[in-house]
Amino acid sequence: MTLSKKVLVLAGDGIGLEIVAEAVKVLRALQAAGSIEVELEDALVGGAAYDAVGDPLPEATMAAARAADAVLLGAVGGPKWEPLHISKRPEKGLLGLRAGLGLFANLRPAILYPQLAEASTLRSEVVSGLDIMIVRELTGGIYFGQPRGIETLPGGERRGFNTLVYSESEIERICRTACEIAMKRDRRVCSVDKANVLESTELWREVATRTARDYPEITLTHMYVDNAAMQLVRAPKQFDVMVTTNMFGDILSDCAAMLTGSIGMLPSAALNAAGQGMYEPIHGSAPDIAGRGVANPLATILSVAMMLRYSLGAPAAAERVEQAVSRVLDQGLRTADIMSDGMRQVGTAEMGDAVVAAL
Numbered sequence: 296m297t298l299s300k301k302v303l304v305l306a307g308d309g310i311g312l313e314i315v316a317e318a319v320k321v322l323r324a325l326q327a328a329g330s331i332e333v334e335l336e337d338a339l340v341g342g343a344a345y346d347a348v349g350d351p352l353p354e355a356t357m358a359a360a361r362a363a364d365a366v367l368l369g370a371v372g373g374p375k376w377e378p379l380h381i382s383k384r385p386e387k388g389l390l391g392l393r394a395g396l397g398l399f400a401n402l403r404p405a406i407l408y409p410q411l412a413e414a415s416t417l418r419s420e421v422v423s424g425l426d427i428m429i430v431r432e433l434t435g436g437i438y439f440g441q442p443r444g445i446e447t448l449p450g451g452e453r454r455g456f457n458t459l460v461y462s463e464s465e466i467e468r469i470c471r472t473a474c475e476i477a478m479k480r481d482r483r484v485c486s487v488d489k490a491n492v493l494e495s496t497e498l499w500r501e502v503a504t505r506t507a508r509d510y511p512e513i514t515l516t517h518m519y520v521d522n523a524a525m526q527l528v529r530a531p532k533q534f535d536v537m538v539t540t541n542m543f544g545d546i547l548s549d550c551a552a553m554l555t556g557s558i559g560m561l562p563s564a565a566l567n568a569a570g571q572g573m574y575e576p577i578h579g580s581a582p583d584i585a586g587r588g589v590a591n592p593l594a595t596i597l598s599v600a601m602m603l604r605y606s607l608g609a610p611a612a613a614e615r616v617e618q619a620v621s622r623v624l625d626q627g628l629r630t631a632d633i634m635s636d637g638m639r640q641v642g643t644a645e646m647g648d649a650v651v652a653a654l
């Protein structure tokens with residue numbers, strides 16, 4: 296199959312540069328094999344963009360993202376930029392891309408590769424066979440709600456405040472996405488909220504219930520977020536699809552990530568209503584290991600697989616990438632974060648090359 300699609304590559308900061316280079320190798324290999332037809336364009340985002348032009352999300356980058364079929368992002372951020380005002384910090388680039396492209400649905404699969412059962416901090420019988428899809432609302436909630444800020448009260452004490460706000464339409468579209476995904480899986484959706492304490496998520500629960508009525512084959516359950524966090528480490532295999540707010544999803548998906556052994560294994564997709572998407576590993580820029588060539592590129596390579604499936608219309612190529620990753624794990628190759636006894640430790644580039652060879 297031949298198709299010509301535009302992919303904007305945003306390596307970002309820290310290990311972003313190293314892991315994205317490996318993911319690009321995979322895209323180029325697929326292109327060389329005639330499996331896909333893509334035009335790759337690079338642009339700056341995050342701290343790198345701030346350093347170059349004083350803005351973590353330059354207009355040129357935003358324009359290129361709007362014109363692309365898909366965006367591949369590494370990671371942004373690092374201690375160097377922490378002293379900056381929040382409006383100039385690298386993370387602002389990421390949030391700006393999500394908001395600017397209307398990427399309201401964040402798909403975060405937590406799949407345990409059988410080869411890595413030993414890498415999880417949980418007993419292997421608790422996690423083996425794990426396959427959860429966390430659907431996180433990405434453009435609303437407390438990360439975007441107004442008013443927000445830090446103000447000085449009369450008397451001089453300062454007060455920080457944020458707003459957790461969700462409209463019915465925002466809740467409905469993310470719950471619909473979760474139901475559509477669940478229809479292709481085990482048809483179970485667990486909606487996570489804090490409806491006992493927060494009115495905005497009381498509404499969430501009501502709208503989730505209403506939306507799921509359009510999907511009679513789906514079993515919808517509700518869970519408070521504190522219990523969901525506990526259940527994720529107690530008996531994670533009870534979940535099929537989880538749908539939740541921006542902040543709860545942020546936290547729960549990192550928790551789910553650890554069940555699989557490493558944050559370095561988990562891809563993500565952020566989609567808008569038109570199917571345009573941004574694809575990125577769920578981890579950050581890992582300043583502690585940046586520049587050393589030891590980061591695990593598999594989450595980014597698996598993000599390319601999601602891109603092929605959800606934005607580039609190439610599901611067969613997506614499967615090839617996922618199988619290649621599995622084969623490389625079968626060969627015993629491991630980056631430091633997933634290393635275990637008897638395996639062969641490799642660096643970032645060697646891991647990327649091995650995936651390309653296995654394609």
Ligand code: NAD
Nearest residue numbers: 370371372373558559578579580581582583584590591632
């Ligand atoms: P992090 O995900 O960067 O790192 C957490 C830990 O996981 C570190 O020990 C790191 O070495 C390890 N790790 C992460 N990715 C890895 C990989 N591919 N291979 C091997 N080990 C890996 O989170 P953090 O340390 O809290 O944040 C660092 C910076 O990244 C901060 O500036 C933060 O704001 C930013 N951040 C960015 C994103 C993003 O770009 N989407 C997400 C989270 C954090």
